[in-house]
Amino acid sequence: MNAFPRYVPGGLAFVDIETTGGPAQCESITEIGILQVDEDGMREWSTLVRPESRIPEYIQRLTGIDDAMVADAPRFADIAGEVFDRLDGRLFVAHNARFDHGHLRAAFRRAGLDMRPQVLCTVKLSRRLFPEHRHHGLDHLVERHGLMVADRHRALGDAQLLWQFWQKIHERFPPGYLEAMVRELIGRPSLPPHLDPEQIAGLPETPGVYLFYGERGGETDGELPLYIGKSTRLRSRVLSHFAADHQSDRELSLSQQVRHIEWIETAGEIGALLEEARLVKRLQPTHNRQLRRNRELCTWRLATDIVGDWRLELVHAADLDFGRRDDLYGFFRTRREATNRLRALARDHALCPPLLGLEKKPQGARCFGFQLKRCRGACHGGESPQAHALRLIEALHTLKVEHWTWPGPIGLREGEALHVIDGWRWLGTATDEAMLANILESGRPTFDLDIYKILIKAVKRLPILML
């Protein structure tokens, strides 16, 4: 049994507190029990705490903690630092966690500390794991799972029960299942106000692409999505959008608007990346920060002029079969970006800017760069054209565009799917022979930089089939 789950890298803190029954806004805590579990094992710790007011009779009877016991105990402010260190970075696990977390968080704040742990409530966890049971109080858990009671209603005693409960469920359920459940509960958010929880329930934990829609019913109504994202685990990723803890203003406004979610499952990560790139470009969702367009996509091409001298020319994606050439250097979204990059290259390698077409200069004269010792003199015969060309080719090397080396289209196998690509273009993804034939017969899309970047990585990772 592996009761310390790897998916909680910082370890766990099973927490229970006792209070006077007073509100979180006052110093009501009378006892804190913490049971830390991580790869080093398990450690227990507890302390009494002196509250600001008297402990009511009925609470004294329930917990066994009376005024005399806490009379000499430290104030919360005196132990805040130590408690903080014991909880810091750990998953905060408590029964009815809102209570313990709320009291501690408020007490920390008064002591000048800001505690924001991820919180797992064992009431919610029990409810999810055992939906057939109505009651999930600690006494019900004790009875249901045969937990050993040592000190019921004392902080450490109750924290120990939660640790036992945790171990019992790990004996009973497969780890992957519990992980998914815990992740969901941790990230579990208040769902967007207009989103049907059924939609979330239907989301698979598989790779794929998801689309958030607002006002109307989704793509079938001709509506454009608010946002498109991809993940290797759709369900967790979608839930993470709504997790209150890491919500930026932007995420908040998105989750306020979401009314409908659609998704496309893919065979793996590459499929999800390709699908996302395609959909973002086609649908241009308002919340996707980068609306990447390729209209201006250009590259430097190294060619020889009529007298045989090497020269660089800027060519546009629309004018060239980018994927099949091996004389291209760098991809740039604008002419300005291309020029800036070349200028930087010239500076780093002491190349002559006028010869690269970056500046004009009178025939035979020395360029400005030469006067600054940034050019070795190719402009006025101080360096031979051949030597300059060789240095240029060497300098360009880092920018060289990946050459398409296959004679025709290839398939990349990812699970059950075959991504069909040709000349660094993604033609489509097939799951059977008929689809494959269809894809190979259909036309080829224009060159797309984002797809290219995904594919040059994909060919190194996925098995290749010649088609």
Ligand SMILES: [Zn+2]
């Ligand atoms: Zn020069």
